[in-house]
Amino acid sequence: MLVLAIDTSTPAVTAGLVALDGDALESRGDRVTVDPRAHGELITPHALEAVKAAGVTLRDLDAIVCGVGPGPFTGLRAGMATAASLAHALGIPAHPVCSLDAIAADVAPGEAPFLVLTDARRREVYWAAYAADGSRTDGPHVQRPADLETTIKVAAGDGALLYADALGVQPIEPRFPSPIGLVKAARKDLGSEPAPLTPLYLRRPDAVEPAARKKVTTP
C-alpha cells in the first residue's frame, strides 16, 4: 500500500511517500521545507516531487494521510485543501490524523510519559500529553506555556525548543511531524472508511459582533 503523507500544521511544509507492507513501514522519500509562509506555494510541488523521486505517479497512490493540526490556520488549510482535493481527484481516501500524534509516533520508545508542544503563535502552544507507549492521555489544547499544568518534563515538537526554559522541559526529537510519523499515527484507520477531514482549530475565529452604531453627529 502506497500512502502520501501531508502536513502543514507547523512551519515545515511536509510531503512524503510511505510504503506499507503488513506491519512494515518504509519511507520512499520526502520533501520538506521549513518556511511558515510557503505552505500554499510548496505543498503540491513537494507532493509531486516526492512521488516522482520514488519513481511512481500520483495515480499509483492508495491513500492519503493528512495532519489536521492543531496548527496556525492559514498554513494548516493549505495542506488540508490539497489533501482533500488530491483524494477527490484520485478517487482515494484521505485519512485525518492529529499532527501532535504524528510527532508523538516518532518519539523513540522510552520509559516515561512525554509532551508534544508546537508553536501556536501569540505566545501560546498547542500541546498534548502521551503515555510512555505513545498513546495520547491529554489534549490537544491551546494555552500559554505558563498555564500548562503538568508534571511531565520531557517534550517533543518545536514548541518544546521555543519554551524549554519557560516550561522547564527537556526538548527531545522530533520537532515536526514526519511522513512516517503521520502514517504510523493513522495506521489503525487505513483500510477503513476515513473520518471527515476536519481541522483541529481549537480557537474560535477572532470576530466581535459590532456594538450599537456610533452616531456621526453629536447632539
Added chain:
Amino acid sequence: MPRIIMGIESSCDETGVGLVRLHDDNTVELLADEVASSVDQHARFGGVVPEVASRAHLEAMVPTVERAFGKAGLKLSDVDAIAVTAGPGLAGALLVGVAAAKAYAAALDIPLYGVNHLAGHIAVDTLQHGPLPNRCLALLVSGGHTQLLLVDDIASEITELGSTVDDAAGEAYDKVARVLGLPYPGGPPIDKAAKNGDGAAIAFPRGMTGPRDAKFDFSFSGLKTAVARWVEGAERRGEDIPVDDVAASFQEAVADVLTMKAVRAAKEHGVDTLVISGGVAANSRLSELAAERCAEAGITLRVPRPRLCTDNGAMIAALGAHVVAAGRPQASLDFSANPALPVQIISI
C-alpha cells in the same frame, strides 16, 4: 486546445466552482455554476470575517466541485484545464482555492491558470451575451470593488481608469442599511425599500463630482456619512424616519454618480459598449438609470444576469477559457495567491 475548463473562486465569502466549454469559434458555454456562500455566518458581524470565510471555503470546496460535476453530467477526467482566482481578495480565503486548484491540476495532470478576479467579473458576461467587442468599458461594483476599467482584450489588456478612493459601493449599501435598521448585506433590502420611495426626496451629495476631482474615481464615504447625519437629525427632532425615501434617495445618489462617470468615460475613450458587473450590478435603479443614459449616448449596455454578477466559479472558468483561447502561458504549481493582484495582471 483545452475544451472543458473548471473555474475555482474563493476570494471572499463565496466558494464557487464553474464549468464551461470553449468552442472552436472561441465562444464559451456555461455548463455548471455552483456556489456555497458563507454570507449568513457573517451577517451578525455586519461584514465578512476573513477567518470565518476561510474556514467555510475549506469545508465547501470538495462538495462544491462534486455538485458542479453532477450538474454538468461530467467526470473529473473530462476537464482539460483549471482556472483559479489568484487575487485580488482575502489572503486566507484565496489560499484555499489556490491550494485546491493546484491539487486538482496535479492529480488530473492538466494545465492550471491563476487568473484575476476582477477580470473574471467582466469575462462572465461573454457566457450570456457572447464575445466582447474589441474595446469596451467595464464598471465593476460590489461589496469589495468599485472600478471603471477599459478592456482592450479580456485575456491580455485591461487598464484601470478609476476606482473608489474610500468605500466600495456595496460597502456603502451595508453601512446605510445599518443606519436604517435593515439587514446585512444591505443591497437587496435597500433596493426593495427604495422601490416604494422617492429618489428625489432628499438631495444627498454626489461624491467626487467637483471640477477638481479625479474624473473617473469614486467616493462613497461622504454619502454614507450624509445619510447617517440626515437620519440622526430626523431622530433628534422626534420624526419618523421615511426609510423608503432615504433608501431611494441614497440609491439615486449612488446610481447617478456611477452611471454618469461610466458614460463620460465611454464617450471620452470612444467606446460604444459598457459592461456593468459585480454584486451591485443587480441593483434595479443602477441598471435602469444605466439603460436610460446609455440609450441617450448611443452606448450598448451589457449587464449579466444577477446570478452571474455576484462572485462565482463560472466567471473564473469563463476568464480561464479566454486565457486558454488566447494561448497565454499556464501557471507554475508553486505560484502564490496575491491579495492585491492589480487588474492589469489578468493571468499569472
